[in-house]
Ligand SMILES: NC(=O)C1=CN([C@@H]2O[C@H](COP(=O)(O)OP(=O)(O)OC[C@H]3O[C@@H](n4cnc5c(N)ncnc54)[C@H](O)[C@@H]3O)[C@@H](O)[C@H]2O)[C@@H](O)CC1
């Protein structure tokens with residue numbers, strides 16, 4: 103698992119190391135790592151043009167020292183000081199000694215001809231949207247030809263939440279120091295960070311409160327059957343979804359559950375005939391969930407409607423002592439009767455998107471991890487908050503940010519697939535928060551695989567699930583989550 107950290111956690115770890123190392127050591131480590139990444143990105147250094155945007159804090163210091171490294175290797179480096187009076191003195195001296203030029207935001211910045219732009223305006227010390235002079239220079243950098251590289255955090259992105267309250271540096275690469283900051287992989291910040299490179303500066307970090315799963319983490323949780331398994335020991339999923347008029351959600355949800363490899367899928371609801379026709383492997387009933395036979399976890403909600411029948415079916419499922427995944431129409435109903443969820447003792451997983459989340463009484467806001475944690479704690483349930491980077495939170499505060507996926511997943515029916523897939527993982531006995539995080543990861547990877555063939559529809563995801571799971575098991579152990587378009 104990859105640990106994700108807040109600025110405060112990084113600062114606390116830095117304090118200890120700063121006290122134990124000679125002055126300037128950490129910044130030198132950061133700047134050397136940054137320059138090394140830049141050298142790799144540039145390929146050829148001699149004669150290339152680099153513009154360093156330097157704010158008044160240590161983030162500017164990192165950028166100036168890295169600029170000095172590049173200048174010593176023959177790059178033509180211009181430092182643009184956003185606040186010349188307060189620029190990092192040692193970094194500035196190093197850059198000048200290495201032959202770099204220095205100017206202000208209104209001087210000859212070189213942005214219109216730069217090969218590379220280093221954003222050292224603000225790092226983890228940034229607060230609120232970028233101030234006007236910084237915002238203006240970022241806008242000019244973004245319209246120029248240079249490769250956009252952010253130092254530690256793209257300036258204007260909140261390192262903790264990924265919130266982008268105003269202008270921000272749209273990085274193609276972010277070189278971050280000591281630890282991955284949560285804001286680089288969640289919320290709007292994810293779109294500004296580009297590819298994230300982690301430079302080790304020797305920080306000893308405590309266990310993280312937020313994680314991202316890797317392919318290997320997920321492969322370890324989605325186990326293949328053992329020789330002694332039978333259909334019951336591999337997990338039996340019950341699906342309540344769809345209707346006789348709209349069987350689509352039921353077919354997708356059931357198909358995803360089947361393709362995620364449980365031992366058996368049972369279906370209960372008025373789309374039984376449609377489900378039986380699409381998936382003859384399923385045991386169906388057009389009666390109540392209690393008529394479906396024994397299951398180990400339920401998925402309830404997609405396309406089931408919100409009428410009185412649907413309400414009583416939801417109440418029946420939530421009254422069981424089994425893990426239940428609540429999605430779509432069932433979320434709408436659960437938001438009106440949250441005590442049905444609160445009084446459960448068995449695990450519940452809720453899978454809202456932002457509008458469904460708001461039905462529980464508060465908007466998601468800019469802190470998506472915080473929002474998922476709040477609802478999880480309030481309801482005593484795992485909350486899987488869907489989005490570009492889906493967040494999963496447990497009532498005890500444990501949280502995950504998903505790293506897989508593709509914008510192509512924003513299409514009808516993909517949520518039904520996520521529900522069926524995650525319900526199947528719940529039925530295998532995984533802890534609910536891990537089933538949800540693993541489900542989101544696999545769903546994203548299936549989307550990436552399906553999108554390799556062009557625009558995807560939800561049933562492509564179902565078809566791709568077995569190959570997706572097979573690929574996960576072959577993946578190297580430390581691969582960072584990434585998303586392909
Ligand atoms: N503490 C350390 O030993 C290390 C710190 N490092 C670097 O230091 C950074 C943190 O440095 P600082 O604490 O000095 O803070 P920053 O350099 O991140 O930011 C502080 C500066 O930004 C300005 N600022 C804040 N919000 C702004 C906004 N919205 N618009 C424009 N300007 C704004 C402040 O006025 C201040 O001048 C890290 O991100 C990292 O890059 C690294 O060198 C590694 C070692």
Ligand SMILES: [K+]
Pocket residue numbers: 161221222223224225252253254255256257
């Ligand atoms: K920065």
